[in-house]
Structures are given as structure tokens and as C-alpha cells.
Amino acid sequence: MDETEPEVNTSIQMERTALDAKKFAPSTGAALDKPQPCPPAASESRWPLSPARPELARDEIHAWCAVLDELASDLPAFAETLSAGERQRAERFQFDRDRKRFIVRHGLLRMILGRYLNIEPARLSFTCESRGKPALAGTLDGRTLHFNLSHSDGLALFAVARRFALGVDVERIRPIPEIDQIAGKFFSARESAMLKALPAEQKLEAFFNCWTRKEAYLKATGEGIADALAQIEVSLVPGPTAQLLNIAGDAREASSWSLHPLAPAPGFTGAVAVKARDSKLACWRWPEKFPAAGTIR
Numbered sequence: 001m002d003e004t005e006p007e008v009n010t011s012i013q014m015e016r017t018a019l020d021a022k023k024f025a026p027s028t029g030a031a032l033d034k035p036q037p038c039p040p041a042a043s044e045s046r047w048p049l050s051p052a053r054p055e056l057a058r059d060e061i062h063a064w065c066a067v068l069d070e071l072a073s074d075l076p077a078f079a080e081t082l083s084a085g086e087r088q089r090a091e092r093f094q095f096d097r098d099r100k101r102f103i104v105r106h107g108l109l110r111m112i113l114g115r116y117l118n119i120e121p122a123r124l125s126f127t128c129e130s131r132g133k134p135a136l137a138g139t140l141d142g143r144t145l146h147f148n149l150s151h152s153d154g155l156a157l158f159a160v161a162r163r164f165a166l167g168v169d170v171e172r173i174r175p176i177p178e179i180d181q182i183a184g185k186f187f188s189a190r191e192s193a194m195l196k197a198l199p200a201e202q203k204l205e206a207f208f209n210c211w212t213r214k215e216a217y218l219k220a221t222g223e224g225i226a227d228a229l230a231q232i233e234v235s236l237v238p239g240p241t242a243q244l245l246n247i248a249g250d251a252r253e254a255s256s257w258s259l260h261p262l263a264p265a266p267g268f269t270g271a272v273a274v275k276a277r278d279s280k281l282a283c284w285r286w287p288e289k290f291p292a293a294g295t296i297r
């Protein structure tokens with residue numbers, strides 16, 4: 001999460017800020033003065049635009065990406081679909097840009113889920129597991145969906161499945177001055193060694209591959225990243241495949257999961273972790289504009 005929500009200040013969030021570029025800044029603090037990178041344009045994503053009604057098969061995972069700032073002109077329409085609780089959360093953001101991004105991504109989440117369930121977005125309600133993982137509430141006529149979302153620097157990523165628990169994470173690939181020290185703290189010894197052995201031009205991407213793959217798994221279980229990052233071992237070398245290697249030393253447990261690497265837009269990397277040995281993935285890009293009435297629920 002790359003935004004300020006001052007009222008919520010758990011130790012977990014403080015732990016999470018380890019990935020914040022500010023915390024990685026060298027002692028000179030020079031990196032703090034750098035301007036924020038611009039989010040990508042949606043058109044830079046190589047993911048195809050979604051069909052009006054994508055079919056989600058029982059063994060499939062669908063991932064969606066969206067550039068939140070491009071959808072901000074439709075803010076009132078997104079805001080209308082939110083619950084009172086979501087609106088209160090939105091109001092707590094210190095910065096206007098972060099408040100708008102929150103409204104758009106939660107409105108989008110409702111639209112995406114509503115599309116699969118054939119339910120008006122505003123009629124969906126959510127509940128939270130013990131460590132904050134959101135889930136759909138209510139019986140929904142016996143149907144439900146597993147979902148998770150992540151965002152980084154204005155890019156949102158959503159993942160949806162009918163049958164499998166899943167977690168998703170995305171990060172902008174950005175400079176990290178003390179990359180080996182950070183890896184030493186949060187990665188396993190094997191991951192740190194793999195990272196060190198890579199040529200300089202692959203290191204940053206590999207670092208963020210590693211981070212997002214671990215976090216995707218810890219979001220799939222709902223545990224969060226507080227204590228367990230170093231206990232999850234993943235592959236990290238840039239390429240078209242990804243693998244969960246170990247979960248707290250248990251390679252057998254790891255093999256009952258699948259891990260899909262995601263490249264939603266240039267300069268971003270992510271992953272979706274799925275509690276299933278095999279799962280098929282389809283990736284979609286959200287249209288730039290709020291869909292015309294009647295094309296989406």
C-alpha cells in the first residue's frame with residue numbers, strides 16, 4: 001500500500017513500510033527528494049481489454065488490472081456503489097489522490113465481482129477475516145467468489161476465482177539502495193543467495209518478484225506479512241514461470257499451490273498465489289472509461 005491512512009496505524013503496516021522507498025533511502029535521505037514516478041497509462045498494459053461478460057470457468061483465475069487515476073473522472077459513479085463503511089474509510093485519507101484511488105478501486109472491485117455474480121455492485125456486502133482479508137458476505141443464492149486485490153503507485157490488480165482461495169500482490173519496480181540488506185532481513189538464505197548471484201540488470205526485478213510472490217501467498221492464506229515473509233520460499237529469477245518452493249520448510253505443502261507471475265504494465269511486477277495444484281489464468285485490462293449503462297452491472 002503506498003498511501004497514508006493516518007487513523008490506521010498497526011504494527012503490521014509499519015512492518016509493511018519496509019517496502020516503502022522512503023525507508024530504503026540511504027542515510028543522506030537523497031531518495032526522499034525524488035519526484036513520485038508517474039503511473040502508467042492503461043494503454044501501456046499489454047493485457048487485453050476484457051470482453052463484456054468474461055466467463056470464469058471452475059478451474060480458472062481471472063486477473064484484472066486498472067490504472068486508477070484514469071478512472072477518477074467517474075468518481076461519483078464509483079462512490080455511489082460503496083457502503084457507508086467504505087465511504088468512511090475513504091474520508092480518512094489525508095491526500096485527495098489517495099482518497100480518489102481508494103474509491104475507484106473499491107468501486108471497481110464491486111463492479112468486477114458484480115459482473116461475475118450478476119448482482120448490482122452496490123448490493124454486494126463484505127466481511128473481514130481475523131487479519132483483515134476481505135471476503136463476500138451473505139449467501140448470494142449459494143454462489144460465491146474468492147477474490148483479492150492489491151495496488152501500487154496507482155495501478156490496481158484484482159484476482160477472482162470460483163473455487164480456490166487466492167492472494168494477489170503488485171509492486172512498481174523501483175530503485176532500492178540497500179537491496180542485499182533488505183533481502184537479508186525479509187528473504188530466506190537461499191533467496192538472498194539467488195538474488196546476489198544475479199547480474200545487476202536483473203536484480204531489482206528479481207527482488208520485487210520475490211517480494212510479491214511471498215506476499216501473494218500470505219494474502220491467499222489471509223495471514224499477512226507480519227511474521228512470515230522469510231518462511232515462504234519462492235523462485236525469483238525474471239521469466240515466464242514462478243514457483244512456491246517451501247512453506248515453513250515444507251516443500252510438499254508448497255507443491256499443493258500454484259503461483260502465477262504477473263506483468264500487468266511496464267515497470268510493474270506481481271503474482272497471484274492459488275490454493276490449487278493447477279489453475280489456468282486469464283488476464284484482463286479494465287476499460288479506460290466508466291462503462292456505458294447496460295454494458296456492466
Ligand SMILES: CC(C)(COP(=O)(O)OP(=O)(O)OC[C@H]1O[C@@H](n2cnc3c(N)ncnc32)[C@H](O)[C@@H]1OP(=O)(O)O)[C@@H](O)C(=O)NCCC(=O)NCCS
Nearest residue numbers: 001012016130131132133149150151219222223224225226
Ligand atoms: C494484507 C497486507 C499484506 C497488505 O499489504 P500491502 O502490500 O500494503 O497492500 P496491497 O495493496 O497489496 O493489498 C491491500 C488489500 O489487501 C486486502 N487485504 C487486507 N488484509 C488482508 C489480509 N490479511 N490478507 C489478504 N488480503 C488482505 C484488502 O483488500 C486491501 O485493500 P484495501 O486496503 O483497499 O482494503 C498487509 O496489510 C498485512 O500484512 N496485513 C495483515 C494485518 C494483520 O495481521 N492484522 C491483524 C489485526 S486486524
